[in-house]
Amino acid sequence: MKILIIGGTGTIGEVVAAHFMDSDHILVGSRNHPELPVDITDTDSIQAILEKTAPVDALVCIAGEAKWAPLRDMSEADFHIGIQSKLMGQVNLARIGMDYLVPGGSITLSTGILADDPVLHTTSAAMVNGAIHSFVKAAALEMEQGCRINAVSLGVVEAAYEKYKAYFPGHPPIEMEEVARAYERAVKGRDNGRIIRVYH
Numbered sequence: 001m002k003i004l005i006i007g008g009t010g011t012i013g014e015v016v017a018a019h020f021m022d023s024d025h026i027l028v029g030s031r032n033h034p035e036l037p038v039d040i041t042d043t044d045s046i047q048a049i050l051e052k053t054a055p056v057d058a059l060v061c062i063a064g065e066a067k068w069a070p071l072r073d074m075s076e077a078d079f080h081i082g083i084q085s086k087l088m089g090q091v092n093l094a095r096i097g098m099d100y101l102v103p104g105g106s107i108t109l110s111t112g113i114l115a116d117d118p119v120l121h122t123t124s125a126a127m128v129n130g131a132i133h134s135f136v137k138a139a140a141l142e143m144e145q146g147c148r149i150n151a152v153s154l155g156v157v158e159a160a161y162e163k164y165k166a167y168f169p170g171h172p173p174i175e176m177e178e179v180a181r182a183y184e185r186a187v188k189g190r191d192n193g194r195i196i197r198v199y200h
């Protein structure tokens with residue numbers, strides 16, 4: 001399969017790209033990628049990477065940012081960071097990308113545990129994750145030619161545990177093997193409109 005992974009240079013993306021590398025043709029894009037630069041907050045940039053790489057069997061997004069801060073300190077502009085990047089970046093990637101898939105192809109977006117089980121100072125990230133879950137369920141109804149869309153929703157992953165553990169007291173880190181398998185299920189299984197939750 002030809003799989004385009006946006007954010008495939010990140011902590012999670014790198015592991016997922018490596019997981020598919022032996023069996024599939026992996027293309028990786030990110031803002032700083034030398035060959036396939038893309039910024040999901042910019043629809044022209046999304047269009048440009050798809051024009052360069054399509055058709056693809058699978059479009060996977062493991063990118064998108066949101067500001068973490070106490071609600072009292074969050075301005076409207078702070079909320080817009082997550083709306084523009086993690087939410088609309090992924091929505092636009094799906095909206096534009098659905099026309100660049102082969103029949104039977106798939107789109108996989110990334111969210112996280114905060115949608116169901118938020119921790120302190122994550123109102124924006126929790127909000128956009130929840131919105132993506134609703135988007136995926138509704139968008140799945142409109143996929144054409146056997147195409148599918150799903151989200152992988154992760155708990156705090158082992159490779160990022162040191163960075164985030166203070167926010168997640170008592171949460172067990174998710175093994176990277178389990179993380180990679182969730183993306184494999186989204187890409188190679190038959191799920192559609194599914195939120196593939198990976199947390200205990």
Ligand SMILES: NC(=O)c1ccc[n+]([C@@H]2O[C@H](COP(=O)([O-])OP(=O)(O)OC[C@H]3O[C@@H](n4cnc5c(N)ncnc54)[C@H](OP(=O)(O)O)[C@@H]3O)[C@@H](O)[C@H]2O)c1
Nearest residue numbers: 007009010011012030031032039040063112154156157160
């Ligand atoms: N780490 C966790 O435990 C965890 C748990 C649940 C969910 N998540 C979510 O999973 C996603 C990836 O997490 P991560 O820990 O792997 O993050 P990371 O290490 O910061 O990697 C982010 C990746 O996305 C790319 N990227 C960031 N903004 C982009 C943009 N606007 N357009 C295109 N590419 C962009 C980055 O490359 P460039 O800088 O070159 O653009 C990098 O490849 C995030 O949305 C995160 O919220 C993470």
